[in-house]
Amino acid sequence: MITLSKVKKVYETKANKVTAVKDIDLQINDGEIFGIIGYSGAGKSTLIRLLNGLELPSQGSITVAGHNITQIKGKALRDARKEISMIFQHFNLLWSRTVKENIAFPLEINKVPKSERTKRVDELIKLVGLEGRGDAYPSELSGGQKQRVGIARALANNPKVLLCDEATSALDPQTTDSILDLLVDINERLGLTIVLITHEMHVIRKICHRVAVMEEGQIVEQGEVLEVFRKPQATITRRFVQQVTEPEETRETIEHLIEQYPSGKVIQLTFVGKSTETPLITDVIRSFNINVTILQGKISQTQSGAYGTLFIHLNGSNDEIEKAIHYIREQEVEAEVMGND
Ligand SMILES: Nc1ncnc2c1ncn2[C@@H]1O[C@H](COP(=O)(O)OP(=O)(O)OP(=O)(O)O)[C@@H](O)[C@H]1O
Numbered sequence: 325m326i327t328l329s330k331v332k333k334v335y336e337t338k339a340n341k342v343t344a345v346k347d348i349d350l351q352i353n354d355g356e357i358f359g360i361i362g363y364s365g366a367g368k369s370t371l372i373r374l375l376n377g378l379e380l381p382s383q384g385s386i387t388v389a390g391h392n393i394t395q396i397k398g399k400a401l402r403d404a405r406k407e408i409s410m411i412f413q414h415f416n417l418l419w420s421r422t423v424k425e426n427i428a429f430p431l432e433i434n435k436v437p438k439s440e441r442t443k444r445v446d447e448l449i450k451l452v453g454l455e456g457r458g459d460a461y462p463s464e465l466s467g468g469q470k471q472r473v474g475i476a477r478a479l480a481n482n483p484k485v486l487l488c489d490e491a492t493s494a495l496d497p498q499t500t501d502s503i504l505d506l507l508v509d510i511n512e513r514l515g516l517t518i519v520l521i522t523h524e525m526h527v528i529r530k531i532c533h534r535v536a537v538m539e540e541g542q543i544v545e546q547g548e549v550l551e552v553f554r555k556p557q558a559t560i561t562r563r564f565v566q567q568v569t570e571p572e573e574t575r576e577t578i579e580h581l582i583e584q585y586p587s588g589k590v591i592q593l594t595f596v597g598k599s600t601e602t603p604l605i606t607d608v609i610r611s612f613n614i615n616v617t618i619l620q621g622k623i624s625q626t627q628s629g630a631y632g633t634l635f636i637h638l639n640g641s642n643d644e645i646e647k648a649i650h651y652i653r654e655q656e657v658e659a660e661v662m663g664n665d
Contacts, residue, residue, distance in 0.1 A: 325517055326352035326375065326485065331384035333370050344370040345541045348384070352534075357511050357518045357627065359528040359549075361564055362538030368521040371538070372487050375519065376408045377401055389484040406434065409483035413490040415470040417462040423449070423473050424458040430480045448476040451513075452506060468499035475506065479514070486510075488520035492527060504531045508627075525567040529553070533627050537561045553631045554596045554658065568624060569633045578635060578662055581619055588639030590619065591649065594658035597629035604655055605636070612648040614640030635662070 331348040334341050345367040352358045362368050373379040374386055377393045385394050391404035417426050424445050431441045449458055452472040462470055471491060478486055488507070492500040508531050511518050522528065528535045528549060536546035537560060544558045553569070556562045582590050593604075600623055609616050616636055623632035638645045652659045 325354040325389060326350070326358075326519065327385075327387045328374075329385050331374065331381045331386060333367075333374060333379060334382045343541055345374070345381075345538075347542055350536060350543065350546070352517065352519060354517055355511070355515045356534060357507070357520070357532050359532035359535040360519065360521045360538055361523065361525065361528055361535060362521075363523055363560075366538040367541040368538055369489065370541075372410075372489055372519070372521050375485075376410055376487055377405055406481050407484045408487065409478035409481070409485070410487040410489060411471065411474040411478050411491045413493045415462070415467075415474045415494075417470060417473055417477075419462050422459050422461055423454060423465070426462070426473050427476045427480060430477060434481055444480065445476075448479060451479070451510065452476045466499070467495050468502055471495065471499075471503050472506065475503075475510070479510065479516075483516070485517045485519065488518060490522060491520065493522070493524070500527070501530070507531055525564040528564075529568050529624055529626050529631070531627060537564065548628060549626050550596055550628050550631060553626065554594060569622065569631075574620065574635075577620065581635070581637065582662060585617075585637050585639070588615075588637055589645055589649075590635060590637050590662040591652075592658075592660045592662055593632075593634045593636065593652065594660070595623070595630070595632040595634070596656075597631075599655060599657050600630040600632045602655065604652065604657060605634075607655075608648050608652065611651065612640070612644050614638050614644045614648055 328348050328350040332346045333344045335344055348371065360368050360371060370379065374381055375388055381394060385392060389407040393401065393404055396404060418429065427445045427448050428441050431444060449455060452475050454469060454472050457469060492503050495503060504527065507518060510516055520527065532549050534547060535549050535552055536543045537558060539560050545552065545561045552561060553565055556565045578590065605616060616638055619635040619637055621632065621634035623630055638648055649659050
């Protein structure tokens with residue numbers, strides 16, 4: 325549904341040329357929630373502006389919702405852009421218009437008759453959970469409610485694709501989660517394709533089916549979210565995965581624990597999908613002559629299954645510890661020895 329082939333974007337300023345994105349090959353499927361993650365300056369905003377035709381690539385081709393947006397102009401481009409909607413970090417609402425009037429705005433531009441507009445606005449208000457707030461002004465709303473207005477407005481003309489530009493970055497964690505839940509809900513209910521850009525792995529973990537990691541204008545890694553969590557390849561991807569799996573203090577805690585347990589081994593286990601539901605630790609304790617101490621653990625849900633990390637200390641003879649690690653790996657659980665040999 326969305327295809328980018330050999331896409332490159334160079335900005336020419338008076339002083340120099342900046343290559344914002346290069347060598348981008350990407351395919352995003354219908355009905356998918358696809359995340360693009362990268363640090364500031366990686367090229368994410370440029371990529372999203374290319375997807376809705378706000379920018380033209382210097383090279384390559386881009387097809388969105390059946391339109392080759394690199395080759396169309398004028399009315400054809402405007403029509404194509406009706407099928408590609410967008411929400412923003414700072415909501416971009418019209419402050420002098422009420423919630424209802426903000427949502428009605430794209431319908432007015434699209435010359436939808438008034439009676440139909442009113443009906444559609446009411447539907448959208450229900451869809452995003454803003455019942456009773458239709459006559460409020462944006463200044464009277466919380467951040468989460470403002471983003472709900474942004475989402476309703478973006479959905480007004482029944483787009484096929486919703487682009488989200490750091491849509492939750494200005495929100496607190498709890499509000500972020502409620503907006504992410506709403507995006508999943510509309511993805512499932514309407515079959516809408518959602519492409520989001522973010523610098524937060526939490527957002528990717530919580531709602532995306534697949535993810536692409538961007539660095540210096542290029543996609544350095546992409547895949548199913550669960551797979552990327554399980555086996556991040558690029559250094560930058562590992563750093564993003566750690567944002568979610570290792571709370572800030574974890575490394576420090578683990579180093580402290582390794583000092584505290586001079587004998588035996590500290591192991592980091594990584595569970596994915598079904599393996600989070602098996603009584604692995606019980607099996608290890610029963611099958612091997614070792615002591616197991618659970619140090620720290622966390623299980624997170626992704627769109628396609630659970631992902632967990634658990635730090636344990638194994639104590640006993642080297643031989644028994646090796647056998648236990650071998651057994652754990654046979655259960656399709658990753659086991660990384662954390663030093664302390
Ligand atoms: N209109 C422009 N003119 C010149 N250079 C630009 C323009 N837009 C972006 N750039 C440059 O392109 C590179 C990628 O920027 P981009 O905004 O796409 O990154 P980003 O990952 O979205 O970062 P951020 O989250 O900070 O916006 C940067 O070096 C930026 O300075």
